[in-house]
Structure formats: C-alpha cells, structure tokens
Amino acid sequence: MSPNGQPHRIRRPAPRLVNPPGGAVAVASFPLDGGEWFGRHRHDAHQLAWAPDGVLAVRTRGRTWVLPPTVALWIPAGTPHSTGATASALLRSLYFWPDRCPLTWDEPRVVPVSALLRELIGHLAQDEDRLGAAERERAERVVLDLLKPVEVTTVRAPMPRDxxxxxxxxxxxxxxxxxxxxxxxxxxxxxxxxxxxxxxxxxxxxxxxxxxxxxxxxxxxxxxxxxxxxxxxxxxxxxxxxxxxxxxxxxxxxxxxxxxxxxxxxx
The missing domain is CATH 1.10.10.60 (Homeodomain-like)
Structure with a gap:
C-alpha cells in the first residue's frame, strides 16, 4: 500500500489512495463509523491526519487529540499511533515522503486547517489523471507553506489504580x-x-x-x-x-x- 500503515481492521472497501509517481504527497481517504479505530500502527512517511467531515481522534505517546475539521495532527514518520472517530467521519490523510519534505518536526503537532488548506487538500485528492504533475507540484509546495503549528495541550485524565x-x-x-x-x-x-x-x-x-x-x-x-x-x-x-x-x-x-x-x- 502506501506509506506503510495499513489500518488494523477495515470492514469497508479499500481506502482511496492518490499516490502519483514522483509526487511528494500522497492522499488517502478512509470513511469511519463512530467508535471505529485503526489499531496501533506506524508509517514510513510523515502523516497529516484530518477529518473534513466528523471528528477524528488520535492516540500516540500516551496522549489523545480530539480533532474537529478546523485542525489536523502532524504525526512524524515512525510514530506508533491509533486513529479513530467519535462519530461517523471521513479520515483524509496526507502522507509526506521524508526525503522530499522540508519539515523536520519530531513530535506530533496540531496544525490549523484554513479554508485555503482545506481546498488544496481536496485538490490533491483528485485522481492522478485529472491533475498534471506540474500543477500537483505547485499545490504541494503551497500545502507545505500553510502547515503552521499552533501550541495546544492535550487533555489527560488517566484513571487511578487505587x-x-x-x-x-x-x-x-x-x-x-x-x-x-x-x-x-x-x-x-x-x-x-x-x-x-x-x-x-x-x-x-x-x-x-x-x-x-x-x-x-x-x-x-x-x-x-x-x-x-x-x-x-x-x-x-x-x-x-x-x-x-x-x-x-x-x-x-x-x-x-x-x-x-x-x-x-x-x-
């Protein structure tokens, strides 16, 4: 498959993947039911996990992020994580190949999803034969320019053992x-x-x-x-x-x- 991170369990048709030869960014789309989770896995590529519809949740490194459509989570390559939905959602993941990505964040980072970034992600999710290589490359560069992390804290309430x-x-x-x-x-x-x-x-x-x-x-x-x-x-x-x-x-x-x-x- 793609960036080496097949979901733990999929009860649906295979996810839609746009991964053009020579591209710096692949885009995969996964519909999720509420309460459905992809088990713990990792990718060889950096991932931007985002839900244009619904609410996404990501667990990694003992932390949980709740992600409405206004924000996405950058997950560095090789980071074990699990991904799910609190209600029906569309998970749209962007995978950035490390050898073609200038970003070097080594920790998960929350990234605001502006109206422009939303449209560009949809643009890159088009079938490969509908978007030329030069046009795709320009869009990929703008997407990278728009990824600006915001400092937010995950909310933790671990259960006591006593x-x-x-x-x-x-x-x-x-x-x-x-x-x-x-x-x-x-x-x-x-x-x-x-x-x-x-x-x-x-x-x-x-x-x-x-x-x-x-x-x-x-x-x-x-x-x-x-x-x-x-x-x-x-x-x-x-x-x-x-x-x-x-x-x-x-x-x-x-x-x-x-x-x-x-x-x-x-x-």
Missing part, C-alpha cells in the same frame, strides 16, 4: 458535573479525603482538583466538536457559567473553544 479512587473516577466519568468534595467522596467509597488525594496524586500525577478539571475538558471536547453550544457543554460538565468554562478550557488547552472548534475560526 480501587477506591478508581470508583470516584468512574463515577465522575459518568457524571463530570458531580461537585462532591474529596471528603464527601471518601464517605461514599470508604476512604479518607487524605487517602484519596494521595491516590490521585500518586496514580495519575495530578492533584484531584486538576484531574477533575481535565476530565471535564476531556468530556467537553467531543461535545463541542459535534456542535453543542458552549453554554450547554459548560452545564453538562459542571461549570456554573460559560465564562468559567471558557477560562478553564483556555488554561487547559491553550486556546479558547471558539478558536479550536468554530468552523472557519482559523481563517
């Missing part, structure tokens, strides 16, 4: 708006607040309050990506006001929700 702390974590995953204190949770699970605080810090690397904030943001991201309003999501995950949620999102992710999720917000 069984009592894990019960608290599972309950909060079911209802992130639950505002009980650690002392109140301790009464529910049979542990002191100090024991639970120590378990969260030891097992997750995060104090309980920060862990709960991360969990709330993690829950919020797919909802926002699916088009829910900031106000409704703020209530759903336990914030008293949209402004409090936006402030927490900006602190946790690095940009406000509107910059990350709103269609066209990045130009």
């Amino acid at each position: 069984p009592r702390a894990r019960r608290v974590a599972e309950a909060l995953r079911s209802d992130p708006a639950d505002g009980r204190t650690l002392a109140e949770w301790g009464t529910a699970v049979g542990a002191s607040a100090r024991t639970l605080a120590r378990a969260f810090a030891t097992d997750t690397g995060l104090p309980f309050g920060q862990w709960r904030t991360q969990l709330r943001l993690q829950t919020a991201m797919p909802l926002l990506a699916a088009g829910a309003t900031v106000s409704s999501v703020a209530r759903r995950v336990g914030y008293g006001s949209p402004s409090a949620f936006v402030a927490a999102f900006r602190r946790g992710v690095g940009v406000p929700p509107g910059a990350y999720f709103a269609p066209g917000a990045r130009g």
Whole structure:
C-alpha cells in the first residue's frame, strides 16, 4: 500500500489512495463509523491526519487529540499511533515522503486547517489523471507553506489504580458535573479525603482538583466538536457559567473553544 500503515481492521472497501509517481504527497481517504479505530500502527512517511467531515481522534505517546475539521495532527514518520472517530467521519490523510519534505518536526503537532488548506487538500485528492504533475507540484509546495503549528495541550485524565479512587473516577466519568468534595467522596467509597488525594496524586500525577478539571475538558471536547453550544457543554460538565468554562478550557488547552472548534475560526 502506501506509506506503510495499513489500518488494523477495515470492514469497508479499500481506502482511496492518490499516490502519483514522483509526487511528494500522497492522499488517502478512509470513511469511519463512530467508535471505529485503526489499531496501533506506524508509517514510513510523515502523516497529516484530518477529518473534513466528523471528528477524528488520535492516540500516540500516551496522549489523545480530539480533532474537529478546523485542525489536523502532524504525526512524524515512525510514530506508533491509533486513529479513530467519535462519530461517523471521513479520515483524509496526507502522507509526506521524508526525503522530499522540508519539515523536520519530531513530535506530533496540531496544525490549523484554513479554508485555503482545506481546498488544496481536496485538490490533491483528485485522481492522478485529472491533475498534471506540474500543477500537483505547485499545490504541494503551497500545502507545505500553510502547515503552521499552533501550541495546544492535550487533555489527560488517566484513571487511578487505587480501587477506591478508581470508583470516584468512574463515577465522575459518568457524571463530570458531580461537585462532591474529596471528603464527601471518601464517605461514599470508604476512604479518607487524605487517602484519596494521595491516590490521585500518586496514580495519575495530578492533584484531584486538576484531574477533575481535565476530565471535564476531556468530556467537553467531543461535545463541542459535534456542535453543542458552549453554554450547554459548560452545564453538562459542571461549570456554573460559560465564562468559567471558557477560562478553564483556555488554561487547559491553550486556546479558547471558539478558536479550536468554530468552523472557519482559523481563517
């Protein structure tokens, strides 16, 4: 196949691949059902993973990115990763051959997808006989010029190993708006607040309050990506006001929700 990274399991026809001889960029398109994942794999080429329709998720190096159509993820060649969708989506992957690519990012990077970049990706996804070699080369150069990473932080809320702390974590995953204190949770699970605080810090690397904030943001991201309003999501995950949620999102992710999720917000 292509850039050496056949999906772990495909229940559909083979993905559509545009990989012209001599080109610097190959483009593959994979329709995905909600909850469908390509198992852990790697590519010989750099990959730009993007969903023009739906919401993509990528797991790699202990981190998870939720990617609405406004952003894509650069995955360096050789990086083990798994890719899936939180709802029905079209995964459109660009593969950049390292010997013809000037970019040298050695870590995954989030890249805004502007209206121009979106159109150019569709342009390169055309059948090889519809796009001449010179025209394709010009488009590839512009695509590379448009790849400008933005500094965002992945949202992590690992589960604690301690069984009592894990019960608290599972309950909060079911209802992130639950505002009980650690002392109140301790009464529910049979542990002191100090024991639970120590378990969260030891097992997750995060104090309980920060862990709960991360969990709330993690829950919020797919909802926002699916088009829910900031106000409704703020209530759903336990914030008293949209402004409090936006402030927490900006602190946790690095940009406000509107910059990350709103269609066209990045130009």
